[in-house]
Amino acid sequence: MDSATSETRTPLGASADNGLKIVIVGGFGVGKTTLVRSVSEIRPLNTEETMTRAGEAVDDISEVRDKKATTVAFDFGRITLDARNVLYLFGAPGQERFWFLWDRLFSGTLGAVVLVDTRRIDDSWYAIDRLEHHGTPFIVACNDFGGPTYAPRQIREALDLDPHVPLLDCDARSRASGKQVLITLVEHVKKQYAGSAQVSPVPEELTL
């Protein structure tokens, strides 16, 4: 356990005291890990959480023994923003069957990036539906796999996207592009909360 990973660890500064989360979602193989890798200051790491069917973190090992639990693997990267703030990017599992766990696993996230492969637009529909349901701010980024180029209007129509949700093109392999995606998301989050400051708070844990 003290081998390669520990030797190459890049620790945070001593004054870091505020962790933030952004989640990258989208269908299988759409470039989530690639995007995390492009912008992360560490090589993406992988870990897993064991969840019960109720969507709660396992609270008793006996539940693991009874196989009532589901294991969800995800990868993540990190961006040190300043002396105190550090942003973690999570590549959410793409499989639909994990989505019932999503709000618990990534509760408190600033927002989400929905990655779309224009050759398989329909794969993203489910992710968008869940995010809307949870009230999580999100943007849509079309990852360039050399697929057909559609007018933004066509993509919005295909995804049944609310007009206020930002939509942009990106190349998940490019750091500059990944950075622009994140900035677009955070600007959107800022706008969304500024606009809803007077609205009563959203309950923290919504059930599916």
Add this chain to the structure above:
Amino acid sequence: MSRPGRDDSPDRLYTLTGGRAHAAPDSPFDLVTLVVAECDPGPGLQSEHATILRLTQLPTAVVELAAELKLPVGITKILLSDLLAAGRVSARHPRRTAASGVPDPDVLEQVLVGLRNL
């Protein structure tokens, strides 16, 4: 790199945590809570506890600890709860303005500045 938890049979996890029940809603640890060691890994500590104390000489997020330990996040949180209760680590939790979970506008601005400076 191998996936954490790959070799973690329920029996190994049971041994690590003493099979304790762990009420998730009470756990103070978020995935991105930053953990800092408050002491050196002295002798007589469970090896995972000692490893955590070594890894947290500087602030380290729960999720990074889990990845380094190759343990599921939930088990890592149980180990951290032990260390926290014993005063061996401290926890820096994510800042939130309200129970609503709405992010602090100042923090959002800091995030934007940080991202633009990348």
